[in-house]
Amino acid sequence: MKKIRVAVLGATGIVGQRIVARLENHPWFEIGALCASEESAGRRFEEAVEGRWRVPGDVPAGVRDMIVRDCRPDPEARVVFSALDAAMAGPVEEAFARCGALVFSNAKNHRMAESVPLVIPEVNGEHLRLIERQKFAPGGVVTNPNCSTAGLVLALAPLHRRFVAKRVFVTTMQALSGAGYPGVPALDIAGNVLPHIPGEEEKMEAEPRKILGDGMSPADIRISAQCNRVATTEGHLMTVAVEFDKKPSREDAAEAISSFAPLRAWRLPTAPEFPLFLHGNADRPQPMLDAGRGGGMTVTIGRLRADPVFDLRFTLLVNNLVRGAAGAAVLNAELAVAMGYVQ
């Protein structure tokens, strides 16, 4: 199989770098173009990220000398990964789509549009069919959810299927990398917690309803999200309490989580066999110890127990840069290829 050449938009940012790193040695994709702001365009990729490369290890050899382009649509790009800021993502992604690309976007701009699939492959891969109803022909746009949403919905999915979640409380403790670079000034967060992340709660309350819905209408779940920034670098931690229609026992819930492996048959290159890992220790998950599980693609759930107000509660950790961003976009693209949406 010949590899599919892809372009990465916003390749020099924190999420873009992760996409680039994930595509190194990818069996299906190879990077054909790295696009970024005017400021970076024309420079070697290694230079463009000098002093701000935030992926463990070095800049992959294969892209080090690639010349960064600006974000003008490129008719050769059939698969495009977008890690652009919301401030500019909308029109740029549309332009690439109209040029024929299937754009896998991490930006919020198109997520809630009716005909744009907002996809977590393990949860609602079949929503990809919405592409066919899009206005972006000949290409299309596929989005992955907000980083915190990604973790929450993955954890809820096996429980929701069997027990029908109705109401959810979630409080997040989110890592610095979620704010991009330069992001949060050190003076604001050293020895501190910031109790507000603009726009985050709204996303966490709306996006899960779309993802858990049937593609046409949202799921009937009410969510209250309270989002905080803490001084960790990678991995969003959150406490969750859920009320269900059919009250599950702790054991049934644990079994649903541990056996959740909906993508197994697809054999996608970067899908973990089990996207959820239920940790038995009382003091887990922890960002420092669990953010790397499954290369960042596995969400760790811990402290699963009965809740004195609702039915169940637990703590979860999602790698915001991988499962919540770069890895999510790449996995979406893999599923789209496997389902035949990429010609």
Add this chain to the structure above:
Amino acid sequence: MKKIRVAVLGATGIVGQRIVARLENHPWFEIGALCASEESAGRRFEEAVEGRWRVPGDVPAGVRDMIVRDCRPDPEARVVFSALDAAMAGPVEEAFARCGALVFSNAKNHRMAESVPLVIPEVNGEHLRLIERQKFAPGGVVTNPNCSTAGLVLALAPLHRRFVAKRVFVTTMQALSGAGYPGVPALDIAGNVLPHIPGEEEKMEAEPRKILGDGMSPADIRISAQCNRVATTEGHLMTVAVEFDKKPSREDAAEAISSFAPLRAWRLPTAPEFPLFLHGNADRPQPMLDAGRGGGMTVTIGRLRADPVFDLRFTLLVNNLVRGAAGAAVLNAELAVAMGYVQ
């Protein structure tokens, strides 16, 4: 008025130090004895805390040269503040009480005993009457709640009075100082969050029911608490969502909080005029900026708004060492003196 001589048990620990500091220049109390473990007994107080003094500023001049005693009951001590560890607090506090002292304890040991008042002066000062039914005659034991409970209940109190709180979700992000010294190893918490604090959730779910009750039976409130340790030094931050019997508007809730000043008539030396401060900025409270409000006695509430699942939600910050421990015990003692329980 002649000052009342008091003893401080556990005077060398983090909370004990704060009690000592709060008693410097106190108009009603003066320190007559500093008691601690065998290891510290016999040494000058300044020596005993060398390298572990954690209060901003120096060891107060008045106690620097005081010789630390062990914790054997002292018949001269009429008012005793206990900052002992739970591992030893129970029998030591009882022994002091049976010797005639009124013990104001920060330890958990007696908090839930039926005849022991668990008091926040602004909320249930009248529970002090339980002293009379105690088995510790001729003295008695008065407790203040767990540090996180103190903040939660103070915030709930004015709302509960008017609107009757029924169900509460709370997630905490608690400071390192709450674990005492040496407490949490730096390697465990650097760039990390610990999702479990043993025993903490149980206290936060039980103690508020007793404090908000009538002194005989607990209040009918159900609480779900999820407690986390973050790398801040002072001030426990928490997100709260509450369901009420009588749904309040955001404005009515704000008014109830801002006007809450139940101790005003008592003129207690260390009571802030308003124990709650409602902050209008979206990004407050923050541990770094708000833990010192009212010298640590004022709880800061922010982000008060309607909750999409329950009725109201907000974020609060309580200074765990002052309002949640040292300042709580001293304020309890002031109220007990004012009410005539100290002869």
Add this chain to the structure above:
Amino acid sequence: MKKIRVAVLGATGIVGQRIVARLENHPWFEIGALCASEESAGRRFEEAVEGRWRVPGDVPAGVRDMIVRDCRPDPEARVVFSALDAAMAGPVEEAFARCGALVFSNAKNHRMAESVPLVIPEVNGEHLRLIERQKFAPGGVVTNPNCSTAGLVLALAPLHRRFVAKRVFVTTMQALSGAGYPGVPALDIAGNVLPHIPGEEEKMEAEPRKILGDGMSPADIRISAQCNRVATTEGHLMTVAVEFDKKPSREDAAEAISSFAPLRAWRLPTAPEFPLFLHGNADRPQPMLDAGRGGGMTVTIGRLRADPVFDLRFTLLVNNLVRGAAGAAVLNAELAVAMGYVQ
């Protein structure tokens, strides 16, 4: 004595805020004007610093409602404190001086100019006489050194006087606040140290020679400075080793440091009686515990001992915002008033 009305340039920045705070209740000065960038001009001071006020406690009541001005020279300002960025400090400070003001500047721009005094009152107050040779008539410019230099030179001064320092090695571990706001991104410094602070080493190697000189030519001292940024918020820590012409014993050095009180006769309002504090504990100074000594005006020296390569070595801590910036400028102004340079 009628208070002298002063203006503060760059009043909304980290150093400017500290100057404003230090002038609250100052016995000789009162704030007549707060000046800042165009962006802040026209707004109430409290609004202009909202979300970035970094001084413990609230914005002083007396300036909360003062309307911020831009930095156009104001003929009424006789004493001006400048906390402007180096990028704009040069011409603005000159303009104020030519309008008649004596400008006390924290910026680097004029520090090394021959006719501009670079002053630490305890060390070279007599250099203020250079004002008379300046080209900025009718006003003048007085500078205080870089924050790290301030600590180093204060510590060296009593030793240099008696023993004549010849060669110095210094390695700094500097706090985040030294980089201003927003300054260092949290992602760059969390769990990290940055081994380079642009321009800092050059200042530390050049400024001490001017300050310790006779006002005409620099002192004959060679300094090697290596500057690092660490994740502390306030207080620059540094290790120092010194070679002297006349080898001092450890005891003679200690005595020289501890007895250093050259300003005593001047009775300046914010001068600490002893600008140096020699700590006897092996594990001091520490930024967290010692940055506040003397309200930030006292430099703490610890670990004074013989050096196996040169003669003496020690560790020192200087509060970079107070002794290294805001407090330095205010103390310079006090000395200038006392010496009759302000009419």
Add this chain to the structure above:
Amino acid sequence: MKKIRVAVLGATGIVGQRIVARLENHPWFEIGALCASEESAGRRFEEAVEGRWRVPGDVPAGVRDMIVRDCRPDPEARVVFSALDAAMAGPVEEAFARCGALVFSNAKNHRMAESVPLVIPEVNGEHLRLIERQKFAPGGVVTNPNCSTAGLVLALAPLHRRFVAKRVFVTTMQALSGAGYPGVPALDIAGNVLPHIPGEEEKMEAEPRKILGDGMSPADIRISAQCNRVATTEGHLMTVAVEFDKKPSREDAAEAISSFAPLRAWRLPTAPEFPLFLHGNADRPQPMLDAGRGGGMTVTIGRLRADPVFDLRFTLLVNNLVRGAAGAAVLNAELAVAMGYVQ
């Protein structure tokens, strides 16, 4: 070649864990015994390290179920790695040696003994010959230096060979993991720097003289070391200034560092081809970005430049757990095998 069965003493500690991890899939060694304190003895290794496993990734599958032994000498162990605390390392290591083992120790106890080689393979591998003069027959003891010494001496070695170093100033900023677990309390180091690490400076001033010596007498180098603890987790950073007998140019020094590859002919399994990496960026090395270079075996040097007092200065980063401890002991053992000291 049949693998050599080895024992690890102190296998549950921070350094012991790293040794265990480095021996997973080692081509020459395989773990035959894991030894630790009485408390851990008798438990499965995975249980014994539960909640304190500090190596990225999981406990290696091959040792997960191995039963931890106490530290009684085992006649079958021919090669032993010791990560014991200094408090008990001395007699235990001797006992193993007298039983026939060649002990590769990370502890300080025997380092400075005349007949015990203190070895960095790239620098003084030939000192291994001292084993033959030891009193520990039939076995022997080989030590690796203190973690900070390891980095300093590796950096000095190529310069010393060509230009003869005479005097050195070094100031360290050392990571938390250097203090073991639990080590430094978070309350002591959060937002702070500790200016003293007991015993560390003495080691850094004495050990390099032995290592750079001829095996009989120490090298004629004088070193002044000032050691600090900072809130990083892995990687000791240090500033260095050196005076040489033959003044090198910056270029000659750079060339000496970059071409340093003294082990190349030995083809040892875990030796990096180049043990030193000279970084060209002004803001490197940094603990967060460079501690992992060469799997932790490569020391990164940056900011190499002329020194205004001595001849050269630079900043270096050594991975204290790998090159400074676990990796050092394993590399010593590899060299000993290659040289024929292990039968």
